[in-house]
Amino acid sequence: MLAFGQIFSRALRALALLGTVALPALAPGAAQAQQAPANTLDAIRARGALVCGVNTGLAGFAQPDSQGVWRGFDIDYCRSVAAAIFGDASKVRYVPTTAQSRFTALQSGEVDVLFRNTTWTLSRDTSLGLDFPAVNFYDGQGFMVKKSAGVNSALELNGATICVQPGTTTEQNLTDWARANNIRFTPVVIERLEEVVAAYVAGRCDAYTTDASGLAATRSAQPTPADHVILPEVISKEPLGPAVRQGDARFADIVRWSHFAMLVAEELNITAANAAQALASDQRPEALRLLGKTGDLGKMLGLDNAWALNIIKAVGNYGEVFARHLTPIGLQRARSPNAMYTQGGLQYAPPFR
Amino acid sequence: MSQTSIDPRSLRAPPRRPIRLSWSDERVRGIFWQVVVVGIVVSIVWWLWSNTVHNLEVRRIATGFGFLNREAGLPIAESIIDYNPTNTYLRALVVGLLNTLKVAVVGIVLATIFGTLIGIARLSKNWVLRTLSATYVEVIRDLPLLLQLLFWYAILQGLPGPRQALHPAEGVFLSNRGLKLPWIQWEGAHSLALLVFVVGLVATLLYRRQALAKQMADGVPRPIWHVALLALVALPLAAWAALGAPFTPDIPALRGFNFQGGLTLSPEYFALLAGLVMYTAGFIAEIVRAGIQAVPHGQREAAQALGLRPGKVLRLVVLPQALRVIVPPMTSQYLNITKNSSLAVAIGYQDIVSIANTTLNQTGQAIEGIAIIMLVYLSISLSISGFMNWYNARIALVER
Numbered sequence: 001m002l003a004f005g006q007i008f009s010r011a012l013r014a015l016a017l018l019g020t021v022a023l024p025a026l027a028p029g030a031a032q033a034q035q036a037p038a039n040t041l042d043a044i045r046a047r048g049a050l051v052c053g054v055n056t057g058l059a060g061f062a063q064p065d066s067q068g069v070w071r072g073f074d075i076d077y078c079r080s081v082a083a084a085i086f087g088d089a090s091k092v093r094y095v096p097t098t099a100q101s102r103f104t105a106l107q108s109g110e111v112d113v114l115f116r117n118t119t120w121t122l123s124r125d126t127s128l129g130l131d132f133p134a135v136n137f138y139d140g141q142g143f144m145v146k147k148s149a150g151v152n153s154a155l156e157l158n159g160a161t162i163c164v165q166p167g168t169t170t171e172q173n174l175t176d177w178a179r180a181n182n183i184r185f186t187p188v189v190i191e192r193l194e195e196v197v198a199a200y201v202a203g204r205c206d207a208y209t210t211d212a213s214g215l216a217a218t219r220s221a222q223p224t225p226a227d228h229v230i231l232p233e234v235i236s237k238e239p240l241g242p243a244v245r246q247g248d249a250r251f252a253d254i255v256r257w258s259h260f261a262m263l264v265a266e267e268l269n270i271t272a273a274n275a276a277q278a279l280a281s282d283q284r285p286e287a288l289r290l291l292g293k294t295g296d297l298g299k300m301l302g303l304d305n306a307w308a309l310n311i312i313k314a315v316g317n318y319g320e321v322f323a324r325h326l327t328p329i330g331l332q333r334a335r336s337p338n339a340m341y342t343q344g345g346l347q348y349a350p351p352f353r
Numbered sequence: 354m355s356q357t358s359i360d361p362r363s364l365r366a367p368p369r370r371p372i373r374l375s376w377s378d379e380r381v382r383g384i385f386w387q388v389v390v391v392g393i394v395v396s397i398v399w400w401l402w403s404n405t406v407h408n409l410e411v412r413r414i415a416t417g418f419g420f421l422n423r424e425a426g427l428p429i430a431e432s433i434i435d436y437n438p439t440n441t442y443l444r445a446l447v448v449g450l451l452n453t454l455k456v457a458v459v460g461i462v463l464a465t466i467f468g469t470l471i472g473i474a475r476l477s478k479n480w481v482l483r484t485l486s487a488t489y490v491e492v493i494r495d496l497p498l499l500l501q502l503l504f505w506y507a508i509l510q511g512l513p514g515p516r517q518a519l520h521p522a523e524g525v526f527l528s529n530r531g532l533k534l535p536w537i538q539w540e541g542a543h544s545l546a547l548l549v550f551v552v553g554l555v556a557t558l559l560y561r562r563q564a565l566a567k568q569m570a571d572g573v574p575r576p577i578w579h580v581a582l583l584a585l586v587a588l589p590l591a592a593w594a595a596l597g598a599p600f601t602p603d604i605p606a607l608r609g610f611n612f613q614g615g616l617t618l619s620p621e622y623f624a625l626l627a628g629l630v631m632y633t634a635g636f637i638a639e640i641v642r643a644g645i646q647a648v649p650h651g652q653r654e655a656a657q658a659l660g661l662r663p664g665k666v667l668r669l670v671v672l673p674q675a676l677r678v679i680v681p682p683m684t685s686q687y688l689n690i691t692k693n694s695s696l697a698v699a700i701g702y703q704d705i706v707s708i709a710n711t712t713l714n715q716t717g718q719a720i721e722g723i724a725i726i727m728l729v730y731l732s733i734s735l736s737i738s739g740f741m742n743w744y745n746a747r748i749a750l751v752e753r
Contacts, residue, residue, distance in 0.1 A: 100714045107414060107719070128717035129414035149610075159609040161530060164428070166707065167714030172426045175438035186611065187428035188621070190701035191710075199701065202510035203529050204620065206610045246413050 040112055040244070040251035041085070041302060049091045052078035053111035056096040056193055059217040060329035061117055070094050073325040074115035076315040077136060077242065080258045081113060084307040089314035098191055100167040103128050106243060113255055114243040117211060119169045124243075131248075133256035135241040136318075137326075138337035138346055139211040140234035141173050144219060147229050149206060154233040161186040163196050163205035170210050173236040207231075211238045213331055220329040254301055261308040263349035264290055265317035266340060272316035275309060289352050297352060318347065405720065420716040421446075427711050429703050431619055442712050449708030450729055456622065456704065457691040457733065460629045464690060465683075467630060468637025475642045486638065493635035499696055502628040506700040509620035515611055524604040526612055529620065533605040536616040542596035546589040553584030621702035625694065633690050637683065644679035645671060676748050684741035688734050695730075705729050 044050050054062040054074050062072040079089035097105050097116055105111045107129055117139075118124075120132040143162075145151045154177075164171050166189045178185055188205050190196040197218050200208035208218070212234060219225045242259075244252050265271070268287050270278045279291050289295040292305035299305060315321055319340075322333055339345025372380055409416050425445040426438050432448045433455060474486040493501075510529050513519065518528035524535030537543070557580055564575040605615030648671050656670040697704040706726055713722025 100710050103714065103717055104719050107412065107717075123715075124717070126413075127415035129409075129412040157610075159611050159613070161611060166427070166711040171428065171711070172715070175426050175428050178428075179438065185428075187430050188701050189428070189430065189703055189707065189711075191698055191707075195699070195701075199510060202507075203514045204510050247411065 040248045041254065044085060044112055048086075049093050050078065050082045050085065050113070051093045051095060051111045052081075053097045053102055053105050053114040053116055054078065054094050055116050056098055058117065058193060058214060059221045060325045060331070061213070061217060062094075062096075062115070071325070073137070073321060074117070076321045076325065077115045077259070078113070080262060080311045080315050081255055083310040083314040084254060084258045084261075084301075084303055087304060087306065087310045089310075098193075099165045100191055103130065103243075106130065106245060109245075112244070112251070117214065117240050118243050119211075119238045120241055120243075121169060129246045130243045131246045131252050132241050132243055133252045134259040135239040135346075136259050137213060137240040139213050139238035139240050141170055141209060141236040141238055142212040142215050142234050143207045143209045143231045144200075144215045144228050145207045145231065146203075147227050151207075151229075151231065154207075154231045154235065155181060155183070157185065157207055158183045159185070160206035161188060161204070163188045163190065163200045163208045165189070165193065165196050165210065166191055168210070169236070169238065174209055177235040211240070213240070213326070216330045225330075250302055254303065257301060258307075258311055259318075260349035260352075261290065261311050262315070262318040262321065263340070263347055264352055265308070265312050266319045267342070267349070270312055270317060271320055272313055275312045279309060286352055295353070409720075415716070415718060416721070417718075418721055420712070420718060420721075423716075425712070427708070427715070429708070431617075431622065431703070442716070445708050446705065446712065446725060449703060449705035452702070453691075453694055453697075453704040453706075453729070454733070456625055456629065456694045456697070456702070460626055460633070460690045460694065461687050463626070463630045464633040464637055464686070468634035468686075469641050471634060471638035472641025472645070475638060476645060490635045490638050493631055494639075498628060498632050498693055499699060501632055502624060502696055502700050505624035505627045506620065509624055512620075515607055518607070518612075524602075524615065526605060526607075528612075530611060530617075531620050531623065532618040533612045534616040534618070535605065536603045536614075538599075538601040538603050540599045542593050542599050545596060546593040549592040550585060550589040553588055557581045557584045619702075621697070621700055624700050625697050625702045628696075629690050629693055632693075633686055636686050636689075640679055640682045640686065641675075644675035644677075647678045648674045673748065677745075677750060680741060680745045680748065684738060684745075687737050687741065691733050691737065692730060695726075 052075075054070065054072075057063045058072070060072055062070060062074045065071050075094070078092045078094065082092045083089040085091075095105060095111050097111070097114070102114055102116050102118065103124070106114050117137075118132075119139075120135060124130055125132055143154045143157065145157075151157065162174065162185045164174055164187055171187075171189070174185075174187070177183075188196075188199055190199055197208065199205055201222070208215070210218075212230065215230050219228045219230065222228060242255050244255055264286065265275075268278075268282075268284065268290065270282070270287065270290070275291075278287060279293065282288065282291070285294070289297055291309045292298055292307070296305060298307040301307065304310075316324070319333075322338065327333070333339055333345075335344065337346040339347065341348040372378060374381060376382060406416070421443040422441050424439055425442045427445060428438055429436055429445065429448055431452065433451045434444075434448060436444060436448045471486045471489060474482045475490070477483050477486075509531075512527060512529045515526070515528045515530050518526040518530075518533075520526055524533075526533040557577070560580045561577050564577050568574050603614045603616075605612040605617075607613075652670055652674065653666060656666040661669065694704055695706040698707045698710065701707075709722045709726045709729075713719045716722075
């Protein structure tokens with residue numbers, strides 16, 4: 001029979017052993033968790049794919065086509081970042097997120113970047129631990145009603161039932177606007193986009209409110225879009241753009257300058273089709289720097305110097321992406337804030353030098 | 354009266370042995386392992402906690418419950434208490450809690466009644482009734498609840514719009530905006546009458562207890578209906594009349610987009626309630642059937658032989674014994690209704706989960722939001738368990 005002391009020392013030794021095994025296993029975990037925000041680029045490279053948080057299905061922005069391939073404006077942005085990092089736009093894994101799950105998915109590291117019609121606001125930028133590197137679509141909130149309702153202005157919506165997705169700036173803008181205009185409404189708050197739209201279509205609500213781009217997308221997806229009217233009032237500013245975790249300036253830079261590269265390409269009239277030719281013959285200094293022939297702009301970002309060329313080859317310039325996905329769902333670019341600054345819009349890229 | 358003498362040896366305390374600091378002493382071993390287990394649990398919790406706090410700091414995600422006092426700005430469709438978007442997150446969460454309770458409490462009552470009826474129908478001698486209820490139980494239990502909720506919600510959305518609302522009776526409208534019922538404008542007199550009714554209910558129950566005690570003593574049954582009538586109907590009516598008998602009907606009418614006035618049963622609430630009640634009733638029916646069948650047939654025959662009428666056989670002999678089998682699994686079903694009510698988010702009923710989700714999305718404080726949801730469900734579930742355990746102990750077989 002062993003004495004207690006003997007057993008105790010044996011147990012201690014076992015514990016110490018457990019400690020030597022378990023602690024190194026735990027410590028890198030803790031260290032990684034600490035440094036995760038600073039190492040997004042390395043993590044993406046090690047994984048071999050960018051994980052991109054996108055909408056669950058919004059026509060024009062992010063939606064799987066009949067072959068199950070994701071397509072849309074936000075999808076092309078995911079592809080552009082993948083092209084910048086890997087030189088291969090197909091190295092993306094898409095994670096559909098709801099309005100409510102998106103920030104948690106980003107904060108927890110489930111996704112690297114969010115391209116999901118997300119409005120840049122002060123509180124999101126600060127208290128959610130996020131950074132908004134750029135604005136790729138200037139939007140505003142509007143209302144859609146059925147034509148048969150005979151409503152011509154949002155101010156006629158007093159007493160109406162309004163469908164809205166929870167956890168969005170839309171929901172808060174709606175209450176602010178109603179308060180300011182003395183309008184009483186009954187909300188119907190449904191999380192999933194498909195279901196909130198179904199509720200509106202079924203007549204559960206008199207109006208559906210979201211960003212004007214979302215309204216256009218939803219309207220275009222209806223069997224007869226002409227049965228639905230988007231009311232003229234725009235009740236908010238909704239600068240939509242990518243979001244990344246705070247504390248990783250390098251990765252935020254890559255996302256930001258990927259967007260700017262697409263703007264500058266449009267300024268310089270470099271498209272997906274003529275990029276190879278431009279690389280061979282374009283002599284404009286900024287074009288040379290953009291395409292990586294001179295200067296080390298890519299290296300400064302921690303990427304290959306052909307990063308912007310790869311983006312343009314894969315998705316084209318900003319105007320091409322817009323025309324490919326957003327013009328078909330009825331969104332106007334001319335005379336909107338999304339026009340280039342040279343045409344009176346707000347899309348403006350800092351110099352590439 | 355014969356008193357059985359107690360063996361004095363059984364009262365003697367066991368001899369106290371000194372604790373030996375040795376592995377062969379089972380008390381030392383016991384203490385050692387308990388310390389080890391507690392140590393492991395505490396260190397895991399501490400590690401998770403410190404890791405979480407550290408990472409939240411590194412990622413600059415706000416922490417704490419300070420957001421509860423900030424303006425919520427989120428719209429809520431139905432609420433028992435007054436609420437508007439300028440109220441705080443705390444009040445919004447209370448509204449969500451009350452909405453959860455509203456569907457859970459009503460759901461538990463309805464599912465119990467409905468499930469019991471179906472359970473009894475499954476034992477019916479009538480073939481049609483028996484087969485119908487058996488089919489109901491088999492079909493309902495086999496389909497996922499979420500699917501059933503979406504089904505009910507889709508059906509309700511298929512109703513005509515408010516302008517073409519079904520109008521079966523004066524002031525009653527059924528449309529895709531819900532069921533509108535006439536109501537009265539609530540005044541002080543109504544509250545007083547309700548109060549008198551509650552007091553009357555307590556008094557009636559006390560009177561019944563006394564009457565039963567007397568019946569136990571001399572065997573003479575004493576009717577209580579006249580007391581019940583007085584306390585539950587006459588006195589509340591008198592209280593109402595004493596304050597001038599106010600009665601202003603509040604009849605819903607179509608004005609603009611929607612019906613104004615009256616009482617509303619929203620499609621979201623109705624779909625959730627219907628789904629939960631129908632689903633849970635399937636399980637409760639089986640529990641009730643099992644409980645009744647667990648009572649030996651001889652008990653019933655003996656009661657009949659004593660000349661009790663069928664109603665009394667069920668009420669006095671079969672049910673009290675069946676309840677002992679029924680109550681414990683019933684507790685689980687009540688807990689299930691409460692927890693399943695969180696599926697409300699899928700169909701847009703704003704329960705505590707829906708509102709806490711929105712809150713955590715707007716404030717970004719997921720951990721606090723989830724903690725609130727867990728706390729709410731834990732409190733509700735523990736209350737239900739506590740009550741059911743008390744009830745179970747009360748009806749348990751008293752060994753004599």
